[in-house]
Amino acid sequence: MASKTFSLLLAMPVSVLALTPMDDAGLSQVNGRDGLTVNLESSSGINAESLTWETDEGTAQEALTRLSDVSLDGNGSNLSASWVMDVSHDGTDPLLSIQSQWGLTRLIMGGMSIETPTNTSSSMGQAALYSQGSLNFINRGIFDNDGNKAKLAFDLNGDWIYRQGGPGSAEISFGNLEFTNRFTTGAANSHADGLGTIAIDNTGIKVASSFTESILQFDLMYNDTATDFDTSGRTAMMHAGWIGGLTDTLVRVSPGGVGVNALSPKTQGLSVLTQWGFDSDFILNLGHAGGNDTQLQFRDWRHLGNGSGPMLKMEMALDVLQDGAGSGGLCFGVTGQTCVADDFYDTRADAGESAFAILLRDSYLRAYSESIAVDSLANVDSASAYDWSVILTMGLLESDILVYPGGPYAEPDGFRLDAALMVQSPGYWDAANSNVAAMRDAAAAGWETNSHFLFADMGADVAIGLMNVDVLWNADDLYLVLGQDDPAFPDLPSGMMLSTDVLSRYQVRGLLGAGSPSDLGSDVAKIALWDLNLSANQFRFVLYPTTASGSEALGFDAFMNLDGSSYLTLAEVSSPQSAFQLYNVTGSLGWGNGSITVRSENETADNLPSLTIANKLYIGENADFGQTGANHLDPLIGSLGFGDQNYGQIAMPGGVWHSEIVAKIPQ
Amino acid sequence: MRIMIKPLYLLLLLISGVIKANDLSPMNDEEMGAITGQNAIQLSVKLHNNVEVQDNNHVAGAHCTPDASGYSPCRLGMEFVDKERNWLVMKQFYGYLNLTDIRLEGVSLPSSNTAYYDPDRFKRADGTCLIAGTCNPRALAAIEMSYPSSKGSGEYQDMQTFLNIGAMVVERNNPGASYSDAANPHRPDAVADYGFMRDETAGVANAFRISDSSGPNANMQVRFDGSTLIYGF
Numbered sequence: 001m002a003s004k005t006f007s008l009l010l011a012m013p014v015s016v017l018a019l020t021p022m023d024d025a026g027l028s029q030v031n032g033r034d035g036l037t038v039n040l041e042s043s044s045g046i047n048a049e050s051l052t053w054e055t056d057e058g059t060a061q062e063a064l065t066r067l068s069d070v071s072l073d074g075n076g077s078n079l080s081a082s083w084v085m086d087v088s089h090d091g092t093d094p095l096l097s098i099q100s101q102w103g104l105t106r107l108i109m110g111g112m113s114i115e116t117p118t119n120t121s122s123s124m125g126q127a128a129l130y131s132q133g134s135l136n137f138i139n140r141g142i143f144d145n146d147g148n149k150a151k152l153a154f155d156l157n158g159d160w161i162y163r164q165g166g167p168g169s170a171e172i173s174f175g176n177l178e179f180t181n182r183f184t185t186g187a188a189n190s191h192a193d194g195l196g197t198i199a200i201d202n203t204g205i206k207v208a209s210s211f212t213e214s215i216l217q218f219d220l221m222y223n224d225t226a227t228d229f230d231t232s233g234r235t236a237m238m239h240a241g242w243i244g245g246l247t248d249t250l251v252r253v254s255p256g257g258v259g260v261n262a263l264s265p266k267t268q269g270l271s272v273l274t275q276w277g278f279d280s281d282f283i284l285n286l287g288h289a290g291g292n293d294t295q296l297q298f299r300d301w302r303h304l305g306n307g308s309g310p311m312l313k314m315e316m317a318l319d320v321l322q323d324g325a326g327s328g329g330l331c332f333g334v335t336g337q338t339c340v341a342d343d344f345y346d347t348r349a350d351a352g353e354s355a356f357a358i359l360l361r362d363s364y365l366r367a368y369s370e371s372i373a374v375d376s377l378a379n380v381d382s383a384s385a386y387d388w389s390v391i392l393t394m395g396l397l398e399s400d401i402l403v404y405p406g407g408p409y410a411e412p413d414g415f416r417l418d419a420a421l422m423v424q425s426p427g428y429w430d431a432a433n434s435n436v437a438a439m440r441d442a443a444a445a446g447w448e449t450n451s452h453f454l455f456a457d458m459g460a461d462v463a464i465g466l467m468n469v470d471v472l473w474n475a476d477d478l479y480l481v482l483g484q485d486d487p488a489f490p491d492l493p494s495g496m497m498l499s500t501d502v503l504s505r506y507q508v509r510g511l512l513g514a515g516s517p518s519d520l521g522s523d524v525a526k527i528a529l530w531d532l533n534l535s536a537n538q539f540r541f542v543l544y545p546t547t548a549s550g551s552e553a554l555g556f557d558a559f560m561n562l563d564g565s566s567y568l569t570l571a572e573v574s575s576p577q578s579a580f581q582l583y584n585v586t587g588s589l590g591w592g593n594g595s596i597t598v599r600s601e602n603e604t605a606d607n608l609p610s611l612t613i614a615n616k617l618y619i620g621e622n623a624d625f626g627q628t629g630a631n632h633l634d635p636l637i638g639s640l641g642f643g644d645q646n647y648g649q650i651a652m653p654g655g656v657w658h659s660e661i662v663a664k665i666p667q
Numbered sequence: 668m669r670i671m672i673k674p675l676y677l678l679l680l681l682i683s684g685v686i687k688a689n690d691l692s693p694m695n696d697e698e699m700g701a702i703t704g705q706n707a708i709q710l711s712v713k714l715h716n717n718v719e720v721q722d723n724n725h726v727a728g729a730h731c732t733p734d735a736s737g738y739s740p741c742r743l744g745m746e747f748v749d750k751e752r753n754w755l756v757m758k759q760f761y762g763y764l765n766l767t768d769i770r771l772e773g774v775s776l777p778s779s780n781t782a783y784y785d786p787d788r789f790k791r792a793d794g795t796c797l798i799a800g801t802c803n804p805r806a807l808a809a810i811e812m813s814y815p816s817s818k819g820s821g822e823y824q825d826m827q828t829f830l831n832i833g834a835m836v837v838e839r840n841n842p843g844a845s846y847s848d849a850a851n852p853h854r855p856d857a858v859a860d861y862g863f864m865r866d867e868t869a870g871v872a873n874a875f876r877i878s879d880s881s882g883p884n885a886n887m888q889v890r891f892d893g894s895t896l897i898y899g900f
Contacts, residue, residue, distance in 0.1 A: 441799055455708045462773025464708060464810055513899060514773040514810045525773070525808035527899040564851075574797045574900050584851060608709070621740050622730055635858060639851075648747040649853070651754070651863045654740025655717050656728050662711040666770060666815075 035086030035097070042080075045073030055268040055320055061260060062117060063320035063354055069110025075130060079105060093140045093149060100135040104158075107131070108229070111413075113405050114354045116322055121354060122406035124415045125482075126166070128229040131158035131177075137198075145199030145206065152196060152209075155180040159231050160218075163482060164407055164414040167228035170483020172496055174218035175234060176289075178241075186211035187245040187281040196249075204254035204271075211279065212249045217241020219289035222495060222545050224483045235545035236289035237554045245279025248310065257319025258359055261348075262328040269319030269357075275310035277303075278367060287375075287598045290552030294376035294598045296611075298369035299385060304393050305448030305519070311367035314360065314397075322354035327400050330420055333470035333509075335427035345420040345474060347400040355402035355418070363397040366449060368517070370458045372665070374609035378602035386609075387459035388665045391517060395450040396424040408479045408499065409487070416479040416500075420472070425450035428468040429509055432529055433576045440574070444468050444511070447520040451510075454517070455663075461516045466530060468520075469510030476503040478539075486540065491626035492557055495544030504539035504560075508532050511573070526573040533567050536560040540625075548595040548614070556594040556615070559625055561634060562586050580642050582650075587636035590623030592616040608664040619655035708771045717741045717761035718829070724882040725829055727761045737866040744838075744863025751853040752840040754862030759833025762877075763886060766826050768816035776898060778806045789900075798900045813894035823888035831884070832875040838862035 053065040073079050081102035088095050111123035133156035140149040161173040184191040196209030218241065221234040250273065257269015278301035287295025303311060321327070326348035331339035349355045368391040373383040399421040407414025428450060431443035444450070447468060456463035478500040486492050486499060498504075509531040515524035538561040546555030564586045571579035594615030601607045618624070620635040635653040639646060718725040731741035741761055744754040786802040796802040817824035844860035846852055855861060879885040 437799070457707060457773070460773065462808075464771055464773055514808055516808075523775075523808050525810055525898050527810070527897060572899070575791070635861065635864070637854070637861075646748050648745060648750070651744040651746070651861065652740075653742060653744075653858075653861075653864055654730065655760075656730060657717070658713075658715040658720075660711075660713040664709040664711075664768075666707045666709040 035084060038083040038085075040081045041078050042074070043078050045071055045079045047071045055257065057268070059267065061267060061320065061322060061325060063322060064115040065320060065356070066113050066115055067109050067111070068113070068123070069108070071106075071108045071110075073106050073108075075104050075106040077104065081105070095138055095149075096141055098135070098137045100137075102132060102134075104130065104132045106229070114320055114322075114356070116320075116354050118323070119352065119354065121404070122412045122414075124403070124405040125162055125164040125413045127163075128161045129158060130161075130229075130231060131156050133157060139198050143198060143200040143205075145197065145201050148195040148197050148209070150196050150198040151183055151193060152198065152207075153180075153182040153193075161229045161231075163226070163229075164484075165411045169226070169411070169413075170222070170224040170494070171226040171230065171234075172482060173221045173223070173231075173234060175221040175231070175236065177218040178215055180213075180215045182213045183209045184211045184213045184245070186247070187279040191245060204252055207249075207251040209249050210247065212246045212276070213244070214246050214249075215241070215243050217243065217285065221289075222543075224494060236552055237543065237545050239285065239287055239289035239293070239295055241285045242282065243285065244282035246282065247277035247279050249276040250274070250310075256317075258317050258321070258327050258357055260321075260325045263359075263361070266317075267319070269317060272316045272318070273314070274316075275313040277311045284369065285375075288552060292376040292378050292600070292603060294374060294378075294600050294603065296598055297373045297375050297383070298371075298389065299373060300370040301367050302370055304366045304368060304452075304517075305521075307366050307448050312365050314363045316363075317357070317359040317361070319357045319359075320354055321349040321357045321402060323349060324351050325349050327357065327359055330398050330400055330422060332422050332472055333424050333426065333429050345400070345422075345472075347402060347418050347420045349402055350404070350418070353404060355404045358399070358401040358403065360397055360399040360421075363394075364449070365392075365394040365397070368393055368456075372609075374598060374600040376600040376603060379600050384601060386665050387457065389456050389458055391452055391454040391456050391463055391465075393450070393452050394423045395446075396422075396426055398422050398424070407484075408481065409484055411484060414479060414481060416477055417475055419475045419478065422473075423451050423469070423471040425468040425470055425510070428511075429470055432468070432511065432573070433571075437574075440576070444521050444524070450520075452520065453510075456517050458517065461518050462514060463517050463520075464514045466508070466510040466512055467515060467524065469508060472505065472507040474503065474505040474507075475500060477501070478504055488538075489540055489559060489625040489627055491624070492540060492559070493542055493544050493555075495542045495555075497543075498539070498541040500539050501537070503535070503537060503563075505533070505535040507534075512570070529569075529571040529573055529576055529579075531567070531569045531571075533565065534560065535563050535565045537563040546595055548597045548612075553595045553597050556591065556596075557625075558591040558594070559623060560589045562589065562636075567638075578643055582638045582640055585636070585638035587620055587634045587652075588618075588623040589636065590616075590618035590625060592618060592625075606664075608666060611663045612660065614660040615658075617655075617657040617659055619652050619657065621654040622656050710766075710769045710771070712764070712766045712769070714764045716763070718763055718884070720763065723879075723885045725763055725884040725886075727759070727831070731759065731761060738864070742863060744861070746853070746862070752862065754838050754840075755835065756838045756863045757832045757835050757875075758866075759831060762828065762830035764826070764828045765886070767824055768814060770813050770815050772811045772813070774809050774811045774896070776805055776807050776809050776896065780805055804898060804900065807898050807900065809896045809898035811894050811896050814891045817890070818892070823890040825891045826889035827886035828877060828889070829879075829884055829886045830875070830877040834871040835873040835875070836868045836871060838865045838868050841865065 048070040051067040056062045084099045086097040107129045109127045113123050114121045136153040138151040156179045158177050159175050161171050163169040163171045183194045183196040185194040191213045199206045219236045220238045221236050223234040252273040254271040256266035256271050284298040285295050329346035332343045369389050371385045373385040375383040402418040404416050428443050431439045450468045452467050454463035454465035481497040483494050512530040513525040513527040540559040542557045544555045562585050566585040567583035569579045569581045597612045599610045601609050637651040639649050717728045731739050733739045743757045743760045746754045789797050789802040814825040840862045841860035844855035877887050879887050
């Protein structure tokens with residue numbers, strides 16, 4: 001630890017016996033004269049060679065997660081922070097108060113790797129967090145589980161930056177990061193200070209509150225000419241954030257990760273449960289982080305159907321798996337934990353290697369917003385709210401994601417994924433394709449806990465899109481590559497690239513049609529059963545900053561080489577075996593010069609807000625991107641059929657298409 | 668899935684002539700009458716296939732220029748069952764499609780039938796009903812598709828399209844090709860052996876072109892009045 005100066009001031013003896021009762025108002029006036037004040041000033045900061053987390057000691061899964069070259073400094077100035085601790089009494093209970101503030105600090109992690117008895121991995125990369133903020137905390141002791149006694153207010157402003165390599169490597173960042181949380185009395189009471197629980201119980205650490213005001217927002221930024229964790233010279237690609245109240249918030253952190261080839265008994269690791277509802281003022285914000293800052297605001301969230309309980313729930317397990325070990329696998333779109341081989345996805349650590357395991361189970365988003373506003377600098381605080389929305393619910397979200405440290409090219413830092421991620425409507429697809437009419441008719445009985453993707457006019461209570469959907473993302477050896485040229489695709493732009501030469505598969509299936517968001521179980525226009533499967537044995541997807549219509553936008557290029565198991569089927573709902581099929585599709589597809597732009601009603605000629613997705617579509621030999629490999633001349637070929645009848649094949653050896661799709665909310 | 672067209676008036680401006688289709692006979696279900704509900708999603712789609720857009724006079728993309736052997740990738744091939752290894756190839760295939768302000772609305776079909784209602788249309792081959800218990804689509808939820816914009820006198824902007832198929836010919840797979848994919852026994856091992864990659868057939872069986880006389884590759888302009896109801900069961 002480097003030199004530092006501590007200033008300890010004991011203004012009074014800390015003795016509970018000497019305390020006099022003190023109400024919350026009085027406690028809020030506590031200052032440095034009343035308790036213990038710790039001021040930290042350091043010219044050179046604090047350094048640690050490594051921080052380690054050991055799991056499964058003495059077993060075949062023993063692993064050491066190592067954070068290396070960790071430092072905390074003042075980013076060119078003195079590292080400066082203060083803590084004021086006080087104890088008091090509210091007339092019933094003794095209370096502990098901690099008030100902390102820190103000036104601009106920079107926390108750097110020089111590497112993150114896994115060490116096992118048999119191997120040591122490369123690093124996943126380097127990261128820095130610039131921040132300044134404060135923490136105000138009052139509780140009956142640090143942890144207390146006897147009712148709501150705690151006050152909590154936390155705020156942080158700064159930048160989080162990640163790179164794969166040393167200084168000079170390309171950097172992505174969550175810029176202009178704002179993260180605040182405060183226990184309140186809810187949106188209906190103007191979010192006055194409220195109480196919650198911060199406790200340790202028999203399952204671990206628990207943080208809970210009936211109402212919380214929460215802000216998490218940032219600009220996704222990219223810098224391919226960075227020097228060393230730069231906060232200038234970056235280009236914003238998009239803005240994302242949520243702002244407003246949460247209800248019945250619960251965060252639990254418990255010991256126990258994942259068993260070997262089974263979820264239980266859990267071995268050493270970490271489990272994190274988060275769940276809450278969305279209060280009336282909650283807004284999800286997505287859009288541009290430049291130009292007019294035009295952003296979609298999803299407002300007025302509600303439960304899907306007559307649902308109750310948490311709107312959002314995430315159960316996550318963090319662990320390290322190695323040398324062929326898995327979680328026991330996942331079943332896709334079916335009810336229960338057992339399934340046939342085609343539905344079973346068993347993601348396991350590669351032989352002789354170790355990976356971070358990120359598992360989701362029993363997670364969901366069973367809520368949607370009922371209105372949208374398109375906010376921009378052209379209509380600050382005057383954006384019209386439309387009774388119109390995009391419904392995207394996740395009835396059951398599960399994943400097995402294994403993260404292996406190490407990059408694909410000369411730069412050793414980075415990481416790759418093996419992943420199975422599923423958004424599901426358990427049991428719907430099997431029932432909808434049943435030979436028994438009664439089962440087909442009842443297939444959507446569980447719609448309130450299913451997944452849906454719909455465009456909806458809430459005023460008319462009608463939505464169009466895919467209902468009761470199952471979505472699968474399955475990947476093998478998928479790298480995240482920052483700012484590096486791809487030797488196989490020299491004409492692809494660099495940026496934030498996902499890359500695999502093994503497998504990246506996407507499947508979306510469900511009921512195509514229209515229905516009422518308030519009741520998607522009946523009175524539904526059942527157009528067809530849709531099943532799209534795109535399976536690629538070579539895949540690239542690059543996000544990069546671009547401009548569209550004169551403002552900063554999110555740009556994308558992509559490439560897929562379809563492996564022959566890709567298909568699209570559209571089936572009659574009342575006769576699922578009567579299906580149009582385009583199947584055994586092989587060949588190359590590419591997307592270039594893609595952009596996504598959002599415009600408010602004050603920025604369009606017809607005064608209608610709009611979302612525009614534009615790109616070039618390259619087919620077959622024109623999906624080139626400078627390739628010289630074996631796949632680069634693959635024509636796009638598929639077989640056509642209806643039911644069990646094969647009609648023949650259709651093929652395009654090449655082509656350059658351009659598409660521009662503009663979606664508007666008509667008035 | 669069924670598609671039902673409500674009072675539909677289709678105006679086509681083709682080449683130099685005008686085809687006015689406002690005397691189309693209503694389809695059987697036309698009388699299903701007024702719809703309920705007012706909601707909408709409005710989409711515009713612009714798609715260029717192998718063309719460089721130049722106002723109203725598009726040109727084929729540079730990649731459509733044939734090489735020394737006469738090959739360009741701007742083609743679409745179709746191989747039909749029982750005629751395997753023979754491809755109907757549409758060469759010099761390029762075009763443009765612009766659909767403006769397609770409005771999709773959720774609606775309900777009328778609650779009563781008309782004299783055109785025929786329950787046999789909603790039965791399986793074994794006589795059982797495709798629609799649970801009723802053989803009747805009345806009051807089913809539906810999607811209404813319409814083109815509400817550009818309805819002024821003389822406006823034909825709902826769909827603008829241009830299509831060129833310069834040559835339709837049959838090309839055989841290379842007789843010397845090898846086939847080793849058991850799952851796809853008519854897919855040759857070498858891409859160059861596919862019939863749709865070859866230019867061995869002399870002459871042209873047919874050609875096809877949709878355009879407007881206002882320019883060499885000008886868009887055909889179409890206006891859709893009325894609406895279409897899409898429903899399924």
